[in-house]
Amino acid sequence: MELPPKVKNILLLDSEGKRIAAKYYSDDWPTNATKEAFEKSVFTKTQKTNARAEVEVTAMENNIIVYKVAQDLHFFVTGGEEENELVLESVLQGLFDAVNLLLRGNVDKREALDNLDLIFLCFDEIIDGGIVLETDANVIAEKAGINSSDPNAPLSEQTISQALATAREHFKRSLMN
Amino acid sequence: MAQPYVKKDDDHDDELEYSPFMGIEKGAVLQEARVFNDPQVDPRKCSQVITKLLYLLNQGESFTKVEATEVFFSVTKLFQSKDTGLRRMVYLIIKELSPSSDEVIIVTSSLMKDMNSKIDMYRANAIRVLCRIIDGTLLTQIERYLKQAIVDKNPVVSSAALVSGLHLLKTNPEIVKRWSNEVQEGIQSRSALVQFHALALLHQIRQNDRLAVSKLVVSLTRGSVRSPLAQCLLIRYTSQVIRDMSNHGQSGERPFYEFLESCLRHKAEMVILEAARAITELDGVTSRELTPAITVLQLFLSSPRPVLRFAAVRTLNKVAMTHPMAVTNCNIDMESLISDQNRSIATLAITTLLKTGNESSVERLMKQITNFMSDIADEFKIVVVEAIRSLCVKFPLKYRSLMTFLSNILREEGGFEYKRAIVDSIVTIIRDIPDAKESGLLHLCEFIEDCEFTYLSTQILHFLGIEGPNTSDPSKYIRYIYNRVHLENATVRAAAVCTLAKFGFMVESLKPRITVLLKRCIYDSDDEVRDRATLFLSVLGGDGTVDADKDSKEFLFGSLEVPLVNMETSLKNYEPSEEAFDINSVPREVKSLPLAEKKAQGKKPTGLGALQAAPASGFDGYEKLLSAIPEFAAFGKLFKSSPPVELTEAETEYSVNAVKHIFDSHVVFQYNCTNTIPEQLLERVNVVVDASEAEEFSEGDSKALDSLPYDSPGQAFVAFEKPAGVPAVGKFSNTLTFVIKEVDPSTGEAEDEGVEDEYQLEDIEIVAADYMVKVGVSNFRNAWESINEEELVEEYGLGLREGLGESVKAVIDLLGMQPCEGTETIPSNARSHTCLLSGVYIGNVKVLVRAQFGVKSSTELAMKLAVRAEDVSVAEAIHEIVASG
Structure with missing residues (x-):
């Protein structure tokens, strides 16, 4: 049994169910055809529900799928049926909020396609090979949205807090000795 | 779905035009990728091209080996750019391209440089990329850096290394296991995510060491794990430890x-x-x-x-x-x-309520569900129907409202699986609740009036033919059935003809009318329908003597005596000739009895299918099998068949189990043999039985197995004669003898020459319990009172063995009788217990036993055994069994 929570895929579909970006971390869907079939059935199943205010959830083919819709964008996160729904929800919420930050509040298809690189980076920062890497939207957005002109700028804040943390650590150690 | 905001509608046409990837094409993008090779790298342009490549891959486009290699090589050139954003995209595309091991060499030095860079983002990502693409030998080279990275002061770097460790553990466990000290340090991290990743990795590293896992859990459950994710993980580990501990018998x-x-x-x-x-x-x-x-x-x-x-x-x-x-x-x-x-929540709520609801809430619940059924998907509806079926079995008195509900939803729209679930449920209810039969059958009749599924129509017609004639007014079903003959396709018409014939045969008063109806079917446009009608007309027109009646009944209601699969093969092999097809030539032995089927016995079958499936194994199956073998046909009625006894260890070359068949004056051993070696064909498979330790038995006929190919089980039989009606006991040793022929695995053909060989099997014992059939009684007290008053009571002292429960079980097994009224289970701390047993002893003598157990001292147990049997000599025999056991 896989004990750490596992995410099977992350999907970003448009209002017709077409794939904008998708990342699969499981062998359950080996070919592009099976992936598309899965996306289609997920979309048809969730299309009629209103997942704009709250994250919604459904079960399908031994999977738990949490999803959220904003404008013409549909976000999905899939996990196995034994998975903790709230873990999946936190991943979805992290993804959604990070995308919202990166697209400066204009969460729609046009903006997403224009900034597809950021979306890909976002996926990459949330999940690594099915394992949750980070769920804090601010951290994700910061890591994905690196400004090309100024390499260290977005990380500077973090480095300062880091430096503080290390200093604290050192201080504590010296006290304990 | 409507666009949620109005602005979009105005420039809808423009929007169609707009997409940065409109008309994107692989060949053109690959051309564009040449920009990577420019001496002066343009980061913006390059990032855009990488995004396009990623987009193509993401849309399911695949690159050929050559294309991927070419892109990969040019991408590696981009490491010379200092642009962070571009570097980030380079990392991403390398992971997506998943280069082969000989190509990886090109980037390892660049990535290793990044792993030691001052920029945190480079370090973290270079680790993730490198660990994704390298193999074991390279890993040992960078191991030092990875260990360092785990304890890096930047949590992002640390997490990257830990998560990579989790992935690498699958391919290079021995290397990752050396990192436990660093990982241990990670658990103390102030960063929530690092703690989570470290905990996951540490547990994976130690997962096979129960003690270490248990220690880990003990120490962490006391301390404070900060991250909720890590806390979830800790809970999972804790339940695992709890499971392991309870497996090891710790109580309290x-x-x-x-x-x-x-x-x-x-x-x-x-x-x-x-x-x-x-x-x-x-x-x-x-x-x-x-x-x-x-x-x-x-x-x-x-x-x-x-x-x-x-x-x-x-x-x-x-x-x-x-x-x-x-x-x-x-x-x-x-x-x-x-x-x-x-709707997922609603369905789960409904099915939960159906499971927990009590009798009084059923009606209210049904009302609520009715409103809800119309707007959920079929798969949910099936779940609800199944829940209702079990509810109906639980509360038989409520069948009326449940049946009404089922018949209502049966009338509504729905797919095949859904309708089948409903029909199956109605059939189950009809079978389990006699009162529901008439209304249930009428609902089914109404359903077939307008049923688009041929399969369901024929199944229901068949079911009607069996159940309908036994109702109070069979004639009311005739109209529905005959309507099918008018309105349906040939398959359904043929099924309807059969059903009509069954009514005509079973209900004397209907016979003339049915004959008239069947006569009309003779002019049907379909051959099969005409044939059936003609056939049944002649059956019904029989002279009414007892003999003919019996034949017709057997013909109409009996099941085919040979397995359908065998029948099919035989018919396929039959070539048209002067000689008519002989059903007796069809082998009756069931080839390759699926294991699942054996296990599934005893389970109550549900639905339509169960009504038709003749048991392939089990007592009936054995009885048919044995009566089909001429040598054993004269042995009379089969008294008992034991469950299969394994005669070989699991996973040996040949696996053999034996079933003991007990007849009045014979015993037949059935050896089920399986050949587990693909390269061998066994021929003339026989079992040589030595009965020197079974004096009362004398060897009779045996039936060898002609050939035993790989993985298709076959049966050999050996019969023994014994004094009639006597429960003779003894021990038999068995040797499997056969001729081995080598098989060429590629062609599947066997060599002509074979070698004789033999294989020692475990012994079989015939014990007294083999002569006892477990037959339960529903009311033990009544049975006890009504049977022969003369009872034989005897007291025995038993060793206390493992405890009271063990002793009771031992006595039950020794006698081979059926425990009644749940008396085989004993409260864990009981000091005394009464066990009620019932069975039928050889010679069809009913036996009841009341066994009272009491703990006398710490080592001694007293048992008072009272036996009542229809024949006193049998009661004596029971006491003899106990005394000698």
């Missing part, structure tokens, strides 16, 4: 329960849910342990967040299967979920 207070319970008060809902679920899934969870978990889940039920409601109702639904009483407290909250917007 459940360890770690307190920890799980304390997690129910955690501030993160994620952790609360994880803990509640862990508690509900504990082995043998008590209702006291369940209560706090159910309470928090109940709170979740009324949460405004769908995910919480879903999680709670899903968990409670599972609990309801094993502890329905524990969930009843939530029924009111659950009922309000029936109208939940989210």
